[in-house]
Amino acid sequence: MSPESFPATRVAALSRLTQFAPRAGQAYASGRNTDPGPDQPSAVSKLSPYVRYRLITEQEVIGATLGQHSLPAAEKYVQEVLWRTYWKGWLEMRPSVWMQFLQERDRQRDSFPNARAIRSAEAGETGIEGFDDWARELVETGYLHNHARMWFASIWIFTLRLPWALGADFFLRHLVDADAASNTLSWRWVAGLQTAGKTYLATGDNIARFTNGRFAPKGLATIATMPRDVATPELCPLPQAVLFDAHKPTYLLVTPDDLNPESVFGAPAKISGASILFDPETLWGDNARAFVATTINDASERVGNVFKCPTTVLDTLDAATLITQARAAGAEQIVTSYAPVGPVADALARVAPILASEGVPLIQVRRAWDENFWPLATKGFFPFKEKIPKILQEMGLSR
Ligand SMILES: Cc1cc2nc3c(=O)[nH]c(=O)nc-3n(C[C@H](O)[C@H](O)[C@H](O)COP(=O)(O)OP(=O)(O)OC[C@H]3O[C@@H](n4cnc5c(N)ncnc54)[C@H](O)[C@@H]3O)c2cc1C
Known part of the structure; x- marks a missing residue:
């Protein structure tokens, strides 16, 4: 398997979903823990790069799944997809955990004494x-x-005793699906920082069993010593949901955090022009950049067709350029899908006050999916998952 194994179009994503959906029930539940190795048939969906950049949405994935299986039959798969939603909601209400991670990464990069051990682990x-x-x-x-x-994360932290934040950074720099919430919080979870005192310790037997005997490492740590961490911050409320006036002339900004704007801003939005952001600074590594670079053409074509408007690609998020483009398109406001905690949100936060002061406000619109699920991520995943069936029913996705 190579990064090319993820053809970066919405059509490719939908085709992968269609092929996978019949296997999202019992076959997934019983086979999902086995990693047979790259290029081998496996029980998992390999949809994460598509869902990460929202070429397809969690709602579409679960809709297709429940079109073929009852909720009890596909419970495991539905819950896995909702882990992504849960992590995003959790981080959205504790944004300082992301800042703590970045600070810890930079601190460890500058001060960890055994740089050679990091190089040898990464190589x-x-x-x-x-x-x-x-x-x-x-x-x-x-x-x-x-x-x-x-x-991998467990051996990095407990056997090699390397800083968790540098491991999380290594993942971000290479994963096609590199994601602020899923990656940071999963590393924290393995390290025992996410669920107080609960660590994940990998064992040779478990690895041998779930790699079909391909690997049986010896000498792994048998005690999980938790890394030092600052206390988890108090929960802060989600930013207020914003509605936009769909009858005003509008300019659309598409970012890699949501490459499916047509399902957020459908009719009657009067979109008179659109910019698709491809700023390498808002992505981590070459694999992610190569994937998103290809999706840009795909998104641009779809947006042009759906909204019947001209589109351009922005290689950096610059307020002056955006204002000029929006005004040239006769727009009074700029809309974009809500960007969750991470580099795109940071970039939007930098330009938003300038756009507002120039009278072309930037309005971030949250999907109903996020609006329904994120506020429930106040505690652990267990209480969150109890509420999944009711929300799916209210959204018309399950009976
Ligand atoms: C240490 C660590 C780091 C991770 N970093 C990332 C990351 O940067 N980006 C990322 O997208 N996922 C991350 N994950 C979550 C998970 O490993 C991947 O989403 C999953 O392996 C993707 O493969 P798949 O699509 O075949 O999964 P499937 O098993 O087919 O799952 C279906 C979908 O459910 C979601 N999902 C499944 N498991 C998880 C999970 N544990 N957490 C969150 N969502 C999940 C994904 O959207 C996935 O596409 C990380 C997990 C760990 C343990």
Whole structure:
């Protein structure tokens, strides 16, 4: 498998979903923990890059799944998809955890004394069976099975005793689906920082069992020593949902955090022009950049067709350029899909006050999906998942 294994169009995403949906029931539940290795048939969907950039949405994935299975039959798959939603909602209400991660990463980069150990772990030269293979697989393909991500993170933290934030950074720099919430909070979860005192310790037996015997590493840590961390911050409320006046002339900004704006801003929105942002600074590594670079043409074509408007590509988010483009299109406001905590949200926060002061406000619109699920991510995943069936029913996705 290589990064090219993820053809970066919405049509390719929908086709993968159609092929996978019949297997989202029992076949997924019983086979999902096994990582048979790259290029081998596996029970998982490999939809994450598409969902991460919202070429297809969680709602579409669960809709297609429940079109073929009852909720009890596809419960496991539905819950996995909702882990992504849960992590996003959790981080959205504790944005300082993202800032803490960035600070910790920078601190460790500058001060961790054993830089050679980091280099050897990233190059897959530790001599630990499996771990070394996953390090190389990640760099070459931009993808790792979920179980391999858990084993890798656990060995990085507890056996090699390397800083968790540098491991999370290594993932971000190579994953095609690199994501602020899923990555940071999953690394924190393995380290025991996310669920107080609960660590994830990989064992040789578990690895041998779920890699079909491909790897059986020896000498893994048997005790999980938790890294030092600052206390988890108090929950802060989600930013207020904003409605936009669909009858005003509007300019559309599309970002890599949501490449499916046609399902957010449908009729009667009067979109008179659109910019598609492809700023490499808002993405982490070459695998993610290569994927998103290809999706830009796809998004641009779809937006042009759906809204019957001219589109341009922006290689950096610059307020002056955006204002000029919006005014040239006769727009009184700029709309964009709400960007969750991460580099796109940071970039939007920088330009928003300038746009507002020039009288072309930037309005971030949240999807109904996020609006319904994110506020429920106040505690752990268990209480969150209890509420899933009711919300899916209210949204007309399950009976
Ligand atoms: C240490 C670590 C780091 C991770 N970093 C990322 C990351 O940067 N970006 C990312 O998208 N996912 C991340 N994950 C979550 C998960 O591993 C991937 O989403 C999943 O492996 C993608 O493969 P798939 O689409 O074949 O998954 P499937 O098993 O087919 O799952 C279906 C969908 O459910 C969602 N999903 C499944 N498992 C998880 C999970 N544990 N957390 C959140 N969402 C999940 C994904 O959208 C996925 O596409 C990480 C997990 C761990 C343990």
